Amino acid sequence: MTELATPPRPQRREFRNINAFTDLTTYRLPPAGLVSILHRVSGVLMFLLLPFVIWMFDTSVSSEYSYARFKAAFNSGLGFVPGWFLKLVALALIWAYLHHFIAGLRHLWMDVSHAAVSKEFGHSSAIATLALSILLTLVLGAKLFGLY
């Protein structure tokens, strides 16, 4: 038997899988990472709200009567759902669409331009995406809730 040249090392902590609540929250997420996960969140949100989108399309274009129902739904509510809640859902859709749209254009731009694939551009374009989508959401949200 040969002796080990070095003494055995102390047992290290083993990381087999990350925990969404105890590990993920300690990760530092750069703006590009935030844009990436929000691209996903906004996509899933729009997927789930797709029937609501088509309901809006249906009632707004089918006839004068359905158009009146469409407008009334957002003012006085639809069934047991109050109008302000429908406006909030529409506002969530507006944000999701804007974020997904702008982040998508950012993706397309990075696909066709080698110059755009850099750490600096990734950072600055991510901040621009977040700022522009939130700003436009606020502007359109103010219009939706009748502030101007």
Next chain:
Amino acid sequence: MSVNYGSKRVVVGAHYGLRDWLSQRITGALMALFTIILLAQVLFTRGPIGYDVWAGIFASQWMKVLTFVTIASLLYHVWVGMRDVWMDYVQPVGIRLVCQVFTIVWLVACAGWAIQVLWRI
């Protein structure tokens, strides 16, 4: 495309998934184009927008075709996206299959409804 059947089937390697990646780009660009064209028609309308103006936008044949292309693009774009989400977060094969079947049914039903509405105008 690479061979996708038999003993020479490509299981992993470069360009695997290229088709889905590329189609998500193209369908995304088509939907962006639709958004800009629809937005332009709304913004360049003079006066208040009532039912006539709004439904009138979708009444022309070219707009119907463009909207139809957008609905078809949406169907495939969302399928690729949601499939990616299920593949990343849902590991058990059985539950993943249920999620994928739900996605397909949900999307085909929504697309059918939207197309029915489109040709009612």
